[in-house]
Amino acid sequence: MRVLIVEDERPTAEDIKHLVEQILNQEISLIHIETTLAGAQFYINEKQVDVLLLDLNLHSKDGFNLLKQVVSKSFHTIIISANINRAIEAFEYGVLDFIPKPYNIERLKAAFQRLQSSHALDGQAIKYLSVKKGSEIKIIPLEEIKYFKSANIYIELHLQDERVVIYDKSIKQLIPLLPQNYYRIHKSYIVNKDNIDSFQSLGGGKYRVVLKSGECLPVSRHKINLLKNLAV
């Protein structure tokens, strides 16, 4: 795992690095520190990163612009900041976790565990997805998305207005960010329960989901019971 720490106080950055090394141990392939906004932006554009640990307030500069930019990237972002009054906003834009300062090793450990979780905790789910379109970042509200379809290391966002937008995270990375009413009904599909119209058997143990918009999506064999329990 490649970890980037962006923190303007070097002793603190080194402390975080030290703790992350303890937590991830062998899993770390690279860990790097940047202390300025410009340095961080440069590094992100040039190098591969899996997890970004970011302080929102760098030399009194608002880190939110950087945040909107980084959440559109393929890696996860964990905020470590004393600026807790912006935590909710940060979650809405798609950060994996928000660790208030002063942090401790247990809190950092919990954040890294969330990389594997199936959905976001209450009140910490995204409301928007940041999507890169050329050089600009577009914010798409979650309710405009009909369903998510995996396309290799990207996700296709199928929107209510029939458009399809590419989102730069894998389906595995997206899952921990989404609210609880989003279900992965298939290896390649995530759908909001509220968008499902009906659940149909095709015979031979095969099933499909019909969306309110009329589209049909396949259902994995091992997800059938889950959908039956939802009683859609």
Place this chain on the structure above:
Amino acid sequence: MRLRLAIQLSIILLLITWVELVANELPSNVLTSGSKSIILSGWQITKDKNPDKPLPDISNTSWKKFNDAIDNRNYTMGNLIIQAKIKIVDSLDKNTLYSIFPFNLVTAYEIYWDGIRVGRNGKIGSSKSEEESGDFEFNTKLSSRLLTRGNHTITVRLSNFNDYNSWKWFYGYIVIGKYELVLKKTFQLYYRSFFIAGILFIPFLFNLFLYIARKQKLEHLLFSLICLVVILDSVTNLIPILFDTRTTFVYLQYYSYQLITLLFTILFPAFFVYLFSFSKKIIWIIAVTNILILLFFTNVSNIFTIMSLDLLLISSLITLLAIYKLRSEGVIIFIGILASWAAYYFNIAFAGFATTMVICTSFSTARQFARNEIEEKEAQLKSSRLENELLKKNINPHFVLNTLTSIIVWLRKDSASAIKLIEALAEEFRMINQVSALKLIPIAQEIELCKAHLKIMSYRKGADYNIETIDLDEKDTIPPMIIHTLVENGLTHGYEKKTSGLFNLQTIKNSNSIKYILKNDGDFNLEDTKGSTGFGAKYIKSRLEESYPGKWNFVSNKAEFGWESIIEIRK
């Protein structure tokens, strides 16, 4: 007559003017059944050669016409006789009591009606030791037998051996009329004087207490004195009915009025100068001018006319200047001045001026008082806002949490450094606690604050920040945390990539200003550094304006070596 009225300042004149106006229109010294009262005129005067003998018949040739042309000095002291003719044109009501009221005659006198003595006030004598002064309040009732239709003579035989360096005839006059009516008018004067003294006693005390409570506000004292002068004026009128008063009191009254005049002509312009916040030097110029005018351009007969004209002119000029300079209350006072000019035109300058000005200034003082109250409240509010801003800026949760994080980091790494960081934080908080409510603090303390902050930030950033001073005068004071704010701003914007930093505070003093130059060696790019317009700068400017209103200058700019801020405070 005009002069006499001017002299009879305050309400006496109002009364007399009124008496005059209501008296019937017939030529003077004609008494009819319809007359209420008349002031006797057409007097002639002669020396009384034998004051100890009965009133002699005096030949027509020895009389002198009693008018302005008479040589005053010859008829000031000694024994004198004055005489006037009066004609009763119809039958007077026998049941109505008529009386002669001499006003302000000195020192002792006898009154004769057709050669018959009808009244005596004091004892006539041929020397100072022989004469005895009469009552200040005196009148003599006339028997209805004497008031027959036709011509009569009123003769007054006087003795005066008091040399008061002024001449009594400007004061004295004699009224004849219905006893009850004249007495009523006389008492109206007293009631009014009581009324005015009573009314003004309250603003006098109130303004005096205000002055004591708010020592720097001299206008309260001035206004209090103005009230006191008007009270003194009224009290002077009241003495004859409060105490056993002799006819000689008229001299005391004369000097009292003269003093009151001088005080009036100085106090009122001085009050205006304070009211309109003009230079205080003007007061001295006015005082000297007025004393010079009083000494060299006035005499017994014109002092009140000249001084009231002088007062009106000076007050008008000051008020016009105030209007020109758009000072508040200028218009209200000017209306009062216009009313005073009208009063002057109607020969009641002093009373009119006093009354209108007391009303106008009371009104405007009240308004100004209310306005000051608001301004003070605003200043207080601003002061507490600045204090709040200071605390918020320096003890905000963000700063505390980041520093606490740093402390934990250092505890893990090097506990001795952690302890030093905690000590620096405690030191900064302790000092902020001391200075937060103050408007000015010693500059040495400000530097200590900066040092504590730089120490904290050095530990937090893993860097080495310092401040040094050149020509620091530890006795100087400065608003709290303004250098600190500049240091903090510099650190935030200029040391992103640097791990060491040096701040330098230089003090340059000269006879009329003191200059603080703060330099640092940071890297700045102009895009994200607002310099003298940012949030920190607003705090600094508010603080400077609070402590040195209009006498400061603040510039903050990028320089070759880093950043330079200059604070200049003029004396």
